[in-house]
Amino acid sequence: MRVSQLGEFGLISLVQEWTGSVASDPVAISPDTYRIDVDNGDDAAAATFLSSPVTELYTTDTMVEGIHFTSETTPWRDLGWKAIASNISDVAAMGGTPAFALVTLGLPADTLVDDIKELYAGMTEICREFGVRVIGGDMVRSPVGFITVALTGIASGRPMVRTAARPGHLVGVTGTVGGSAGGLRAMLREARDVGAAAGQLAIAHRRPRPHVAEGQILVANGIESAMDVSDGLADDLAKLCSASGVAAVVWADQVPADPALKSVFSEDWLDLALYGGEDYVLLFAAPPEVMSAVIDRLPGPAAIIGEITDGEAGAVTILDAEGNPRHRGGAGWDHFG
Amino acid sequence: MRVSQLGEFGLISLVQEWTGSVASDPVAISPDTYRIDVDNGDDAAAATFLSSPVTELYTTDTMVEGIHFTSETTPWRDLGWKAIASNISDVAAMGGTPAFALVTLGLPADTLVDDIKELYAGMTEICREFGVRVIGGDMVRSPVGFITVALTGIASGRPMVRTAARPGHLVGVTGTVGGSAGGLRAMLREARDVGAAAGQLAIAHRRPRPHVAEGQILVANGIESAMDVSDGLADDLAKLCSASGVAAVVWADQVPADPALKSVFSEDWLDLALYGGEDYVLLFAAPPEVMSAVIDRLPGPAAIIGEITDGEAGAVTILDAEGNPRHRGGAGWDHFG
Numbered sequence: 001m002r003v004s005q006l007g008e009f010g011l012i013s014l015v016q017e018w019t020g021s022v023a024s025d026p027v028a029i030s031p032d033t034y035r036i037d038v039d040n041g042d043d044a045a046a047a048t049f050l051s052s053p054v055t056e057l058y059t060t061d062t063m064v065e066g067i068h069f070t071s072e073t074t075p076w077r078d079l080g081w082k083a084i085a086s087n088i089s090d091v092a093a094m095g096g097t098p099a100f101a102l103v104t105l106g107l108p109a110d111t112l113v114d115d116i117k118e119l120y121a122g123m124t125e126i127c128r129e130f131g132v133r134v135i136g137g138d139m140v141r142s143p144v145g146f147i148t149v150a151l152t153g154i155a156s157g158r159p160m161v162r163t164a165a166r167p168g169h170l171v172g173v174t175g176t177v178g179g180s181a182g183g184l185r186a187m188l189r190e191a192r193d194v195g196a197a198a199g200q201l202a203i204a205h206r207r208p209r210p211h212v213a214e215g216q217i218l219v220a221n222g223i224e225s226a227m228d229v230s231d232g233l234a235d236d237l238a239k240l241c242s243a244s245g246v247a248a249v250v251w252a253d254q255v256p257a258d259p260a261l262k263s264v265f266s267e268d269w270l271d272l273a274l275y276g277g278e279d280y281v282l283l284f285a286a287p288p289e290v291m292s293a294v295i296d297r298l299p300g301p302a303a304i305i306g307e308i309t310d311g312e313a314g315a316v317t318i319l320d321a322e323g324n325p326r327h328r329g330g331a332g333w334d335h336f337g
Numbered sequence: 338m339r340v341s342q343l344g345e346f347g348l349i350s351l352v353q354e355w356t357g358s359v360a361s362d363p364v365a366i367s368p369d370t371y372r373i374d375v376d377n378g379d380d381a382a383a384a385t386f387l388s389s390p391v392t393e394l395y396t397t398d399t400m401v402e403g404i405h406f407t408s409e410t411t412p413w414r415d416l417g418w419k420a421i422a423s424n425i426s427d428v429a430a431m432g433g434t435p436a437f438a439l440v441t442l443g444l445p446a447d448t449l450v451d452d453i454k455e456l457y458a459g460m461t462e463i464c465r466e467f468g469v470r471v472i473g474g475d476m477v478r479s480p481v482g483f484i485t486v487a488l489t490g491i492a493s494g495r496p497m498v499r500t501a502a503r504p505g506h507l508v509g510v511t512g513t514v515g516g517s518a519g520g521l522r523a524m525l526r527e528a529r530d531v532g533a534a535a536g537q538l539a540i541a542h543r544r545p546r547p548h549v550a551e552g553q554i555l556v557a558n559g560i561e562s563a564m565d566v567s568d569g570l571a572d573d574l575a576k577l578c579s580a581s582g583v584a585a586v587v588w589a590d591q592v593p594a595d596p597a598l599k600s601v602f603s604e605d606w607l608d609l610a611l612y613g614g615e616d617y618v619l620l621f622a623a624p625p626e627v628m629s630a631v632i633d634r635l636p637g638p639a640a641i642i643g644e645i646t647d648g649e650a651g652a653v654t655i656l657d658a659e660g661n662p663r664h665r666g667g668a669g670w671d672h673f674g
Contacts, residue, residue: 001449001450001451002446002447002448002449002450003444003445003446003447003448003449003450003453003478004446004447006450011450011453011476012476014450014453014454015453015457015474015476018454018457018458018461019457019460019461019464019471027434027467027468027549027550027553028434028435028466028467028468028469028549029434029435029436029468029491030468031468034436036470036472039472040471040472040473040474044473045437045439045472045473047437047472049389049391049491051389051390051391052386052388052389052390052391053388053389054386054388054389056393058437058439058472058473058487058489059439059473060439060441060473060474060475060485060487061475062441062443062475062477062485063477064443064477064478064479064480066480067477067478067479067480068477097364097365097366098365098366099366099371100382100384100395102382102395102396102397102487104397104399104485106399106401106483107340108340109339109340109341110339110340110341111339111340112338112339112340113338113339113340113343113348113351114338116340116348116351116352117351117355120352120355120356121355123356124355124356127356129365130364130365131364131365131366131367131368132365133373134356134377135373135376135377135382135384135395136377136381136382136395136396136397137352137377137397138397138398138399138485139348139349139352140399140400140401140404140405141340141401141404142401142404142481142483143401143403143404143480143481144479144480144481146443146479146483148397148399148441148475148485150395150397150439150487152395152489154366154386212364212365213364216364
């Protein structure tokens with residue numbers, strides 16, 4: 001069987017079978033000296049050395065040229081920003097604070113040094129803003145360009161996980177969705193969409209701002225289940241539901257679409273909002289009383305968009321304003337599809 | 338200017354200029370809460386949260402298909418082993434113990450799932466043996482296969498660095514060199530070298546054993562300057578010298594070449610030992626009295642092979658048994674050359 005037939009998520013679940021806990025030899029670290037708070041399979045892993053009061057978070061994310069970005073729609077500087085942003089977002093999804101980054105670049109030999117400089121300028125901008133420090137990395141020759149970032153973070157409170165959503169919980173998002181996908185589409189058909197709204201969307205695509213502050217508000221207010229929206233609101237909610245063994249309903253008219261979306265894409269703005277990807281807002285689930293308290297403490301666009309239900313694990317039903325199931329207009333994103 | 342003209346090390350030093358310390362915003366981690374013990378540019382970075390007694394190590398290393406490995410000479414299972422081994426070796430070079438790994442795979446869509454299973458089998462073998470736990474990762478589609486591992490570790494004692502070699506220090510290695518390069522070459526011309534010695538070399542290439550125990554012996558015995566041998570003994574010594582602002586002399590007849598090398602490569606065994614790469618032993622420098630004490634505590638093949646001198650930073654002179662400079666038979670390894 002080939003990877004393309006199995007799909008990304010099939011492969012990930014096989015890998016989780018193949019790995020798992022390990023024994024140790026005399027010079028190895030003793031498993032008695034640390035605790036794995038959150039294992040492989042969530043936005044980030046969390047581990048605590050028992051001699052330390054600090055719980056650390058660990059995540060990694062990769063972008064490959066031609067698959068996750070092209071130089072036409074993502075200039076080098078923005079690529080640097082985004083490569084770090086997607087990792088910060090994973091730490092934000094755990095309610096943590098980002099700390100140290102390792103940056104790996106795979107570069108064709110004819111890459112311009114000025115382009116690499118731009119890439120680092122973008123990384124440095126976002127690192128400065130979010131207090132991340134690049135402490136290492138690797139640079140290798142590769143026929144295709146890629147950038148892999150590994151990021152650590154510090155948990156503030158108990159890390160939020162994908163596995164804690166329960167029937168009866170409400171579902172919230174910390175900000176607007178669809179802007180990044182709309183920006184990408186606006187850039188790809190630039191000639192037709194040159195207005196200010198299209199420009200705003202392009203910025204949403206090229207400079208996403210991870211919701212670190214929002215994640216900390218969530219965890220401080222008792223939220224236990226969250227993840228970030230990187231592959232699209234509906235798909236990511238399906239993953240959260242799958243991890244928790246529950247289903248969900250989304251009220252489409254409650255979804256906070258990026259305000260510029262409707263004016264640029266009057267027909268399919270809702271599909272972009274539901275399935276777009278790279279939004280880097282946080283999706284979370286909580287009992288109604290917890291939800292209503294936290295939603296007031298979050299910045300403006302945060303919204304309650306649905307509820308967790310019994311049902312087939314991972315099944316997400318989108319309901320329109322009349323309560324009728326809404327069919328999907330676009331295709332999901334599978335890294336190996 | 339293109340990356341190929343600048344070379345790997347030129348690029349790395351530019352990147353060190355472009356990055357560096359960062360400011361922070363209200364939700365960011367405060368720079369007052371941690372200390373960077375070893376920054377970007379060594380085998381691994383080291384950092385300590387001030388509230389914790391644990392100093393952590395962070396490193397990452399990447400292998401790209403067709404550049405760092407081919408399926409002909411490195412079966413998938415061995416590739417899994419080696420991808421983790423090179424990272425463990427970086428932690429060993431700091432005198433640390435490896436802890437947690439993040440594994441990123443870039444895979445062409447037609448990759449066989451059974452091959453990935455083999456890859457993880459090799460990773461699991463070495464993780465089990467060295468007490469490493471895979472706690473996360475990423476899998477992405479890519480036109481070219483690659484594997485990036487990020488590894489954390491725990492420092493035992495003060496991390497050894499590349500920058501602490503001083504004129505008058507002696508230079509030691511913790512084990513034999515050249516076996517991996519010899520194994521690669523033996524496999525590439527298999528028809529001629531099918532003896533047991535060639536088989537031993539192939540194992541050295543496919544299953545290198547990082548020197549974690551040796552690194553801990555070094556740090557426990559007061560060694561302050563070390564690195565691992567991944568790009569070849571002479572080249573890596575040049576890097577250590579460059580980082581310390583010193584030069585070095587190597588006594589070629591003291592270099593512990595892999596015992597199988599001479600029988601398989603009677604002519605250029607010494608070039609393989611000096612310039613081969615992927616040996617994953619440790620190279621270290623120390624004052625003579627420290628060196629003589631530690632060398633007796635290391636396993637058999639460890640040897641004193643030269644000395645640190647004044648001179649052009651990074652200049653390494655190889656002397657033959659008669660004390661005459663020896664000229665290099667092979668080319669060094671530059672990732673962008």
